[in-house]
Amino acid sequence: MKEKMNQMFRDKLFLVMLVLGLLTMVAAAGVVTIRRGNGQEQKPYVDMQGQDEYFAEEAKDQAPVAGNSNAENSGSEITQEEQILAEAASNQDNAAAEQGHIAEEAGPETGNGQNTGLAANGTKDDGEDPAVREAGAGGSAATALVLNFADTSKMLWPARGNVLLDYSMDSTIYFPTLEQYKCNPSLVIQSEVSTPVYAPAAARVLEAGNNEEIGDYLVLDLGNDYTVTCGQLKEITAVQGEYLEAGQLLGYVAEPTKYYTIEGSNLFLEMRHGDKTVDPLDYLE
Secondary structure, rough: OHHHHHHHEEEEEEEEHHHHHHHHHHHHHHHHHHHHHOOOOOOOOOOOHHHHHHHHHHHHHHHHHHHHHHHHHHHHHHHHHHHOOOOOOHHHHHHHHHHHHHHHHHHHHHHOEEEOOOOOOOOOOOOOOOHHHOOOHHEEEOOOOOOOOOOOOOOOOOOOOOOOOEEEEEEEEEOOOOOOEEOOOOEEEEEOOOEEEEEEOOOOEEEEEEEEOOOOEEEEEEEEEEEEEEEEOOOOOOOOOEEEOOOOOEEEEOOOOOHHHOOOOOEEEEEOOOOEEEOOOOOEE
16 A cells, blocks of 8 residues: 555656646747747857948958059059150151251252252252242243342333333323323333233343233332333243343233224333333333
């Protein structure tokens, strides 16, 4: 009987212990569930405070370094390329300058290497001042003449013929075509069409022009403010700026303009000293 009682006591004790163990396990499970619900579950690793900020700062510190390194490398490469190009351009300029200097000293050469003595424009370079040379008709070189016409100098007749209308500035004379009297600042010399007209003295061509009264004309500078105008010309051979010797061909007598149809073909000859007209007959020989 006593033994049965002990056995029952042990069985009850075991049940009590089993129930307590189950209750303990249920309680522990509830605590865990409550903590999970409150977000207080502990992480299985160490939480470093501000780790995101740390890595952001680390990346920020490293990025400029890499960028600066690349920029420095790129800048170095560009600087080297620019330096190479600048040196090449400088060498090319120096070579061109040296070749130009050599060409100036040696002068242009022909195909067989002989110096032609020509200037850059293809004319003969004889060392004369360009102002002493003037291009003549056809572009040929001509030495400038000393123009020193004076009050006592004489001129050649540009074309031979009778004087149709005399110089007259003190009184009027009659112009048949115009049917009026007026002063005449020139000589109107009778000449056949196509008669050659020559330079009356050494001169330089100041102007080549045309107007309705005297047609094509040339203005010649004789020097010392003396000028001569030859009008009623055609096929003019002289050009502006050309130096002419006395007796050099100027052109030919043309058909008369409408101002001289009755007078007929003629050479218009006007002479001036400064701004005033003078009588050409005083200087023609």
